Amino acid sequence: MSGILFSLGLIFFELSLMAFGGGNAILPEMQRRVVEVQHWMSASEFSALFALAQAAPGPNMMIVPLVGWHVAGLAGLLVTSIAKFGPSSLITAFVFTLWQKFKDRPWRKVVQAGLVPVTVGLVSASAAVITVASVTSALLMGIAAASALLSATTKVHPLLVLGSGALIGLLSGVL
Numbered sequence: 001m002s003g004i005l006f007s008l009g010l011i012f013f014e015l016s017l018m019a020f021g022g023g024n025a026i027l028p029e030m031q032r033r034v035v036e037v038q039h040w041m042s043a044s045e046f047s048a049l050f051a052l053a054q055a056a057p058g059p060n061m062m063i064v065p066l067v068g069w070h071v072a073g074l075a076g077l078l079v080t081s082i083a084k085f086g087p088s089s090l091i092t093a094f095v096f097t098l099w100q101k102f103k104d105r106p107w108r109k110v111v112q113a114g115l116v117p118v119t120v121g122l123v124s125a126s127a128a129v130i131t132v133a134s135v136t137s138a139l140l141m142g143i144a145a146a147s148a149l150l151s152a153t154t155k156v157h158p159l160l161v162l163g164s165g166a167l168i169g170l171l172s173g174v175l
Helices: 001-020 023-037 041-056 064-103 108-134 138-153 158-172
Strands: none
Touching: 001 023, 001 041, 001 064, 023 064, 023 108, 041 064, 041 108, 108 138, 138 158
16 A cells, blocks of 8 residues: 555656646646556546546645545545645745746746746646547537537536536436
8 A cells, every 4th residue: 555655646746746837737647647557547437536526616636636535545635635735835835936026027928928828738638638538429529519619619607518518418318
Protein backbone atom coordinates (compact mmCIF):
# COMPACT_ATOMS: atom_id res chain seq x y z
CA MET A 1 0.00 0.00 0.00
CA SER A 2 2.82 2.45 0.77
CA GLY A 3 4.12 1.97 -2.81
CA ILE A 4 0.75 2.97 -4.23
CA LEU A 5 0.55 5.98 -1.91
CA PHE A 6 4.05 7.05 -2.93
CA SER A 7 3.10 6.70 -6.61
CA LEU A 8 -0.10 8.69 -6.06
CA GLY A 9 1.82 11.40 -4.24
CA LEU A 10 4.48 11.64 -6.92
CA ILE A 11 2.00 11.72 -9.79
CA PHE A 12 -0.20 14.39 -8.21
CA PHE A 13 2.83 16.44 -7.09
CA GLU A 14 4.00 16.48 -10.72
CA LEU A 15 0.49 17.33 -11.92
CA SER A 16 0.36 20.17 -9.39
CA LEU A 17 3.42 21.72 -10.98
CA MET A 18 1.90 21.26 -14.47
CA ALA A 19 -1.50 22.77 -13.66
CA PHE A 20 -0.84 25.85 -15.76
CA GLY A 21 -4.05 27.46 -16.92
CA GLY A 22 -6.21 25.90 -14.24
CA GLY A 23 -6.89 22.43 -12.96
CA ASN A 24 -8.72 21.19 -16.02
CA ALA A 25 -5.56 21.73 -18.08
CA ILE A 26 -3.99 18.65 -16.43
CA LEU A 27 -6.92 16.30 -17.03
CA PRO A 28 -5.40 14.65 -20.13
CA GLU A 29 -2.17 13.88 -18.29
CA MET A 30 -4.03 12.80 -15.14
CA GLN A 31 -6.17 10.43 -17.21
CA ARG A 32 -3.10 9.10 -19.03
CA ARG A 33 -1.21 8.44 -15.82
CA VAL A 34 -3.99 6.80 -13.79
CA VAL A 35 -5.64 4.92 -16.68
CA GLU A 36 -2.99 4.10 -19.28
CA VAL A 37 0.23 4.05 -17.24
CA GLN A 38 -0.83 2.80 -13.79
CA HIS A 39 -4.03 0.94 -14.84
CA TRP A 40 -5.73 1.97 -11.60
CA MET A 41 -9.05 2.41 -13.43
CA SER A 42 -10.60 2.31 -16.88
CA ALA A 43 -11.18 5.37 -19.06
CA SER A 44 -14.91 5.10 -18.45
CA GLU A 45 -14.37 4.95 -14.67
CA PHE A 46 -12.18 8.06 -14.90
CA SER A 47 -14.86 9.77 -16.97
CA ALA A 48 -17.53 8.83 -14.41
CA LEU A 49 -15.39 10.23 -11.57
CA PHE A 50 -14.89 13.41 -13.57
CA ALA A 51 -18.66 13.73 -14.13
CA LEU A 52 -19.32 13.16 -10.41
CA ALA A 53 -16.69 15.76 -9.49
CA GLN A 54 -18.19 18.31 -11.88
CA ALA A 55 -21.72 17.71 -10.63
CA ALA A 56 -20.73 18.20 -6.99
CA PRO A 57 -20.56 21.69 -5.54
CA GLY A 58 -17.08 23.01 -4.90
CA PRO A 59 -13.89 23.43 -6.87
CA ASN A 60 -13.61 21.88 -10.33
CA MET A 61 -10.70 19.70 -9.23
CA MET A 62 -12.77 17.50 -6.93
CA ILE A 63 -11.69 14.66 -9.22
CA VAL A 64 -8.30 14.62 -7.44
CA PRO A 65 -9.58 13.33 -4.08
CA LEU A 66 -12.01 11.01 -5.89
CA VAL A 67 -9.15 9.38 -7.80
CA GLY A 68 -7.19 9.03 -4.56
CA TRP A 69 -10.20 7.48 -2.81
CA HIS A 70 -10.83 5.10 -5.71
CA VAL A 71 -7.21 3.92 -5.74
CA ALA A 72 -6.32 3.78 -2.04
CA GLY A 73 -9.24 4.80 0.15
CA LEU A 74 -8.96 7.58 2.73
CA ALA A 75 -5.15 7.54 2.69
CA GLY A 76 -5.20 7.95 -1.11
CA LEU A 77 -7.66 10.82 -0.83
CA LEU A 78 -5.37 12.62 1.63
CA VAL A 79 -2.18 11.97 -0.33
CA THR A 80 -3.59 13.10 -3.68
CA SER A 81 -5.19 16.20 -2.17
CA ILE A 82 -2.04 17.36 -0.40
CA ALA A 83 0.23 16.51 -3.33
CA LYS A 84 -1.99 18.28 -5.89
CA PHE A 85 -3.15 21.35 -3.99
CA GLY A 86 -0.17 22.08 -1.72
CA PRO A 87 2.64 22.84 -4.20
CA SER A 88 0.49 24.75 -6.68
CA SER A 89 -0.99 26.90 -3.90
CA LEU A 90 2.48 27.85 -2.64
CA ILE A 91 3.72 28.63 -6.16
CA THR A 92 0.60 30.67 -6.90
CA ALA A 93 1.09 32.77 -3.77
CA PHE A 94 4.73 33.40 -4.68
CA VAL A 95 4.02 34.25 -8.33
CA PHE A 96 1.11 36.49 -7.38
CA THR A 97 3.44 38.52 -5.16
CA LEU A 98 5.91 38.92 -8.04
CA TRP A 99 3.10 39.63 -10.51
CA GLN A 100 1.87 42.49 -8.33
CA LYS A 101 5.42 43.82 -7.93
CA PHE A 102 5.80 44.16 -11.71
CA LYS A 103 2.23 45.31 -12.43
CA ASP A 104 3.31 48.39 -14.38
CA ARG A 105 5.89 46.68 -16.60
CA PRO A 106 5.06 46.52 -20.32
CA TRP A 107 6.30 42.92 -20.67
CA ARG A 108 3.59 41.77 -18.25
CA LYS A 109 0.84 42.40 -20.84
CA VAL A 110 2.85 40.52 -23.47
CA VAL A 111 3.30 37.53 -21.16
CA GLN A 112 -0.37 37.58 -20.25
CA ALA A 113 -1.44 37.70 -23.91
CA GLY A 114 0.90 34.81 -24.74
CA LEU A 115 -0.52 32.64 -21.97
CA VAL A 116 -4.11 32.86 -23.24
CA PRO A 117 -3.67 30.51 -26.23
CA VAL A 118 -1.65 28.08 -24.11
CA THR A 119 -4.46 27.92 -21.57
CA VAL A 120 -7.12 27.54 -24.26
CA GLY A 121 -5.16 24.69 -25.83
CA LEU A 122 -4.69 22.86 -22.52
CA VAL A 123 -8.37 23.18 -21.60
CA SER A 124 -9.40 22.06 -25.12
CA ALA A 125 -7.18 18.98 -24.80
CA SER A 126 -8.92 18.19 -21.50
CA ALA A 127 -12.32 18.44 -23.15
CA ALA A 128 -11.19 16.12 -25.94
CA VAL A 129 -9.86 13.47 -23.52
CA ILE A 130 -13.03 13.45 -21.42
CA THR A 131 -15.24 13.38 -24.53
CA VAL A 132 -13.37 10.45 -26.08
CA ALA A 133 -13.59 8.50 -22.81
CA SER A 134 -17.29 9.30 -22.35
CA VAL A 135 -18.74 8.92 -25.84
CA THR A 136 -19.42 5.22 -26.25
CA SER A 137 -22.44 5.32 -28.57
CA ALA A 138 -23.98 7.36 -31.37
CA LEU A 139 -26.55 8.81 -28.95
CA LEU A 140 -23.84 9.98 -26.55
CA MET A 141 -21.93 11.46 -29.49
CA GLY A 142 -25.06 13.40 -30.44
CA ILE A 143 -25.59 14.60 -26.87
CA ALA A 144 -21.95 15.69 -26.61
CA ALA A 145 -22.06 17.51 -29.97
CA ALA A 146 -25.36 19.22 -29.19
CA SER A 147 -24.12 20.22 -25.73
CA ALA A 148 -20.90 21.68 -27.15
CA LEU A 149 -22.81 23.55 -29.86
CA LEU A 150 -25.38 24.94 -27.41
CA SER A 151 -22.69 25.98 -24.96
CA ALA A 152 -20.58 27.67 -27.64
CA THR A 153 -23.34 29.48 -29.51
CA THR A 154 -26.01 30.38 -26.95
CA LYS A 155 -26.33 31.71 -23.45
CA VAL A 156 -28.22 28.64 -22.21
CA HIS A 157 -27.25 27.93 -18.62
CA PRO A 158 -24.76 25.03 -18.37
CA LEU A 159 -26.90 23.24 -15.77
CA LEU A 160 -29.81 23.20 -18.22
CA VAL A 161 -27.55 21.69 -20.89
CA LEU A 162 -26.19 19.14 -18.40
CA GLY A 163 -29.64 18.23 -17.10
CA SER A 164 -31.08 17.89 -20.60
CA GLY A 165 -28.27 15.59 -21.70
CA ALA A 166 -28.68 13.48 -18.57
CA LEU A 167 -32.46 13.26 -19.06
CA ILE A 168 -32.07 12.21 -22.71
CA GLY A 169 -29.54 9.56 -21.72
CA LEU A 170 -31.73 8.34 -18.86
CA LEU A 171 -34.86 8.13 -20.98
CA SER A 172 -33.02 6.28 -23.74
CA GLY A 173 -31.55 3.79 -21.30
CA VAL A 174 -27.92 4.73 -22.08
CA LEU A 175 -27.18 6.07 -18.60
